[in-house]
Amino acid sequence: MAERMEDTLPPKSEKLLEIHNKATQAVSVQEFVDKDENFNESYGNVKKIDEGSYGSVYSAQWKGESKTFLKFLALKVVEASKFQDTEIERNLELFQNGSCRHIVRFISLRSHIFEKQKFYVLEMEICTGGTLRKSDHEDKYDNHEFQLNILKGLIEGLKYIHSLNLVHHDIHGGNIFFKSEDDPTVMYGDFGLTKEEATYTKWDDIERLADTIIRYVFALKSSGSLQIQEIATRLREKEVSKSIIDVIVGLKRKEMKLEEAKDKIEEMIRKLPGEGDDRIDDRTALSASEPPCSSSRSGLRRRETKQEDENHIQKRRKVDQIQMELKVNGNEILFDYLSRKLSGSSPLEFCVILLGDTTVVECCKTKYNPEIFYKIMHSWKCERPELDHVEELKKALSKLGRQDLVEHISSFSVESLQKHSITIEGPNIRVVDDDFIRISRNVAQGYVHVVRFLGLQQNDIDQLESDFSSSIKERIFEAFKKIKYNFPSLNRQHVCNALHYADHVNVIFLLNENWKNS
Known part of the structure; x- marks a missing residue:
């Protein structure tokens, strides 16, 4: 059996081989992120959130003075040899030609040399609400209004991309993001394969979008292998409105343009403020794909369907009302209420009482006095979440000599307002x-x-x-x-x-x- 070359080398040659191996060994993206001084001087709280053959994506906090309102960023770190020049070109096109709230914002491109190896860092807006594939918003996918808003956002975003004569080319549930846990705005990201229309057309994008909606929003996991008629049938079984089904089928068949789909979705949304829901009209009318029924049987079915829809609407409105009430945070309203009452007091003194220094006031860019007081209380709550904020505020206001406001707190309720x-x-x-x-x-x-x-x-x-x-x-x-x-x-x-x-x-x-x- 042949000996390995390293085993037969003299000591000097072994040293040369070690130097050679070290010089030719590729530095990984993770090593660069962990050890590069310039990178770590620029970013803090770096955490990996995704990884692929192209490189890795991290969340990070920008340490310097922010040139935008974005302090937290998503960083796509790529080894130079794997970097697609077209990706930066497409990102620039998407943002130099206007803006769209349904496109993940590109900020800048930075290059770094580490151990004689070049890396690119793409700075992007960070989306913290997950993806269409996996998100905290999944429990809302059955809500008719939420479905309409998702479809509207996805159609508007793709329409914007196509308006620049580009095709996304990689639409799937993992490349569609929710802006945050509190904001379910849908946003397209990852433009590595985005290019000018050629063999892969805008219609191919539209079909992929329909497949993605069917698979993730309406949970038909094997939608790619289903015939269009079967997809429509399964969506009806899930009680999806006929109007939405018509849009999805039109996109899937490559028969409905995005502009027409957008108009139809907006029309459904406009109907929501009225007494009823487009689901009533859509579902009481028999679909052309359904078998014919006798007049007496169809009349009974329409009455039953209408009653089911009315019950569904009432239930949904009740859920939405509860969501609204839960979202209005009592403490936040209390802070806002007090900020207006405190406008004649000293924000510096109040800041010292709650936070021990005046940093918040000094950094506060607004000259609107009540807002300064609100920011003090909001920062204090974020820094000290374990406190009973209502009771501690009473003590702070007493020190400030505002006993009148202590009494206001005792009787305060959002309901009364x-x-x-x-x-x-x-x-x-x-x-x-x-x-x-x-x-x-x-x-x-x-x-x-x-x-x-x-x-x-x-x-x-x-x-x-x-x-x-x-x-x-x-x-x-x-x-x-x-x-x-x-x-x-x-x-x-x-x-x-x-x-x-x-x-x-x-x-x-x-x-x-x-x-x-x-």
Whole structure:
């Protein structure tokens, strides 16, 4: 048996071989991330979240002064020899030609040399809500309104990609992300295979999108092997509305353009504020694919189906209402309420009492006094989650000499703030974009009190406030759109309760006048 070359080498040759092996040995992506000084000077809290043949994806915190409102990032780290030049070109195209809220945001590309080996780091917006394949939002997939919002987002995102004469080329459940646990906005990511339309066409993208929706949103795991007619039958068995089935089948057959699909989905969404649901009209009419029935039998079936749908609607509205109530965090509303009452006090003194220093006030960019007090309390709650915040606030306010507010806390309840004597037209009708436009025109800087009362999270407010390219009216409109997206059941009464809480009674009268005339 032949001896290994290393076993027959003299000592000097062994040393040379060791040097040669070390010089030619490829450095792994993980070694680079762990050991490269420049990389670790730029990023902290680095955690691997995905791995593939191309490299690895990490979540990280940017240590330097953020050039955007994004402090936390997703980093795609790739060894240079495996990097696709087209990926950076496509990312740049997607963001230089406009923007779309359903596309994961590309930030920048950085190159690093480590142990004479080159690595690329793509900085991207981080999505913390999971993917269509696996997400905390999966329990909502059966909700009709949630289904419509997912479909609308996916269609809008793909339509934007196609408008640049590009095809995604790699649509699947793992490449479609949810923005966060609180924000179920769907977003396309991973543009490594994105290219100009050629042998793989836009219609192929559309078919893959339909397959992905069928597989993950409606849980038909073997949808790829099913005939279209069988897919439609199984979706009906899952009580999916006929309107949605028509859209999915149209996309799957490559017969329905994205623009037409978007119009149909938006039409279904517009029907939601009304008394009923498009499911009633869709399901009482027999599908052309169903066998014919006698008139008496079909009439009975229509009555039974209508009753089932009405029960379903009532149940869903109740669930949505509970979700809305759960989302409105009592402590957050208390902090907001107190911030408005504290506007005449010293934020520096209050900050020292709660946090022991004045860092939050010094770093606070807003000049809006109540918001400074809110940020102090919000930061304090995040730093000390184990405390009984209500009781500790009483002590802090006593030290500040605000005994009047201690008494306010003792009698405080969100329910009491939701009650007012103003009667409005159609209180249970869902609000629409025109309502948001009117609000944005008539509510200025104090809009944060309104949207916070409706459950908008502080990180969403910070993101909107950091977008200096948009006007205050645009930020207010986007805030309400985000609330409506999270809570499709948002109605006129909810909005008026929030406006009344924030002392915008004049806006309630303005809206109500328009509702009476519409």
